[in-house]
Amino acid sequence: MTKKYKLIGPITQLVSMEELSAKGAITDEQLSIVENAGILIEEDHIHTVGKFSDLKKQVDTLDTEIIELQASYICTPGFIDAHTHICFSGSRAKDYAMRNAGKSYLEIAEAGGGIWDTVTQTRKAEQQELTCGTIKRANKLLKKGITTIEVKSGYGLSVPEELKMLRAIKNANQQTEADLIPTCLAGHMLPKDFDGDHKEYLEAMSNSLFPILKEEKLTNRIDAFIEKSAFLPTDIYPYFRKAKALGFDITVHADQFSIGGSEVAVKMNAISADHLEASTEDEIEMLANSNVVSVALPGASIGLGCNFTPARKILNAGGSVAIASDWNPGSAPMGDLLTQACILGTFEKLTNAEIMAGITFRAAAALNLSDRGRVIKGMLADFNLFQTDHFNEIFYHQGKLVPTQVWKRGELVYKQ
Numbered sequence: 001m002t003k004k005y006k007l008i009g010p011i012t013q014l015v016s017m018e019e020l021s022a023k024g025a026i027t028d029e030q031l032s033i034v035e036n037a038g039i040l041i042e043e044d045h046i047h048t049v050g051k052f053s054d055l056k057k058q059v060d061t062l063d064t065e066i067i068e069l070q071a072s073y074i075c076t077p078g079f080i081d082a083h084t085h086i087c088f089s090g091s092r093a094k095d096y097a098m099r100n101a102g103k104s105y106l107e108i109a110e111a112g113g114g115i116w117d118t119v120t121q122t123r124k125a126e127q128q129e130l131t132c133g134t135i136k137r138a139n140k141l142l143k144k145g146i147t148t149i150e151v152k153s154g155y156g157l158s159v160p161e162e163l164k165m166l167r168a169i170k171n172a173n174q175q176t177e178a179d180l181i182p183t184c185l186a187g188h189m190l191p192k193d194f195d196g197d198h199k200e201y202l203e204a205m206s207n208s209l210f211p212i213l214k215e216e217k218l219t220n221r222i223d224a225f226i227e228k229s230a231f232l233p234t235d236i237y238p239y240f241r242k243a244k245a246l247g248f249d250i251t252v253h254a255d256q257f258s259i260g261g262s263e264v265a266v267k268m269n270a271i272s273a274d275h276l277e278a279s280t281e282d283e284i285e286m287l288a289n290s291n292v293v294s295v296a297l298p299g300a301s302i303g304l305g306c307n308f309t310p311a312r313k314i315l316n317a318g319g320s321v322a323i324a325s326d327w328n329p330g331s332a333p334m335g336d337l338l339t340q341a342c343i344l345g346t347f348e349k350l351t352n353a354e355i356m357a358g359i360t361f362r363a364a365a366a367l368n369l370s371d372r373g374r375v376i377k378g379m380l381a382d383f384n385l386f387q388t389d390h391f392n393e394i395f396y397h398q399g400k401l402v403p404t405q406v407w408k409r410g411e412l413v414y415k416q
């Protein structure tokens with residue numbers, strides 16, 4: 001018979017992320033670390049964190065399974081990838097090669113590349129095929145310790161095709177141990193086959209798609225790409241206002257190549273503003289003085305060969321920075337959160353504590369989730385065990401040190 005509680009330990013260092021602030025810079029010295037720790041799990045959540053030896057004495061072995069670790073482990077919260085596009089079909093390897101050979105955005109689009117290419121491929125795919133692809137990618141992330149993954153639509157760009165993507169994501173969520181958090185990105189670009197302008201497209205989508213998203217509980221998040229090549233702030237305000245009136249959370253693809261998006265995010269009280277590679281001092285100040293979480297996407301900078309998000313400046317100005325992979329077939333094909341977060345850390349001079357915060361509790365905040373991101377009493381029992389003797393090793397290996405055990409909702413879901 002399975003017992004109600006599980007006690008795991010001893011853990012050499014448990015990096016709980018307890019009491020670290022939602023915003024601003026964090027030094028490594030501020031990290032609260034429990035040494036020789038134990039985690040008492042009750043069903044899907046954490047009942048208590050403490051010294052393993054104390055907990056072992058306190059628990060009743062009749063209803064507690066004791067899992068005694070035989071090597072040195074470091075425990076971190078389950079990582080959270082707060083921005084991905086892992087529901088897609090096709091490859092854009094040709095775009096990548098052309099980009100590196102010096103071709104422009106326009107030349108790539110004219111050769112049949114760009115977002116529209118993925119829209120075409122994704123529209124051709126059956127819903128089931130998209131579900132399978134999403135599960136496969138989600139499981140790849142799960143093995144690297146990512147227990148919560150945001151997944152966007154945005155390669156459908158019509159009511160039935162966006163629904164197909166979001167239903168595929170919903171089905172995938174039921175078939176992977178990771179939690180998938182869906183987001184509607186119908187505002188990714190004006191589809192080439194839409195008979196009307198940007199405003200008319202967004203109006204059609206908000207009128208016809210939003211009510212179905214609510215009805216089928218497909219998502220509670222609406223995203224849009226604010227950029228000259230996609231949608232302008234003036235197009236987006238009415239779209240976001242409608243979304244907010246229906247109770248959706250807002251998130252924005254902002255300031256990737258030119259500014260404008262972060263201002264919309266702040267004015268609309270968005271949960272997060274993602275990208276920000278082009279943000280200037282004014283945008284940094286504005287974001288830092290708001291409750292919008294800035295999401296850095298180093299995978300897009302590495303994929304495109306562009307600037308990194310000014311994460312150091314945002315943190316120094318008092319803002320909140322999460323870090324996500326942006327895994328997509330175009331700008332960010334790598335899909336490796338920990339590696340990318342570590343690389344961002346070296347270029348932006350982020351402390352290990354800030355990197356960890358960016359992929360744990362600050363990433364949870366970017367998804368408006370308060371039940372995960374720290375290994376403390378009451379949170380979901382989502383955590384990783386790395387077989388090593390100091391938490392610094394995790395960042396030092398730049399993603400090459402992967403978890404030996406991944407725990408999700410109180411269950412061991414991956415063991416190396």
Ligand code: NIG
Pocket residue numbers: 085114115118225253256300326328329330331332
């Ligand atoms: O976050 N910036 C816009 N959208 C995606 C790219 C999607 C694609 O190229 O397919 C991004 O980088």
Ligand code: FE
Pocket residue numbers: 083084085253326328
């Ligand atoms: Fe993106």
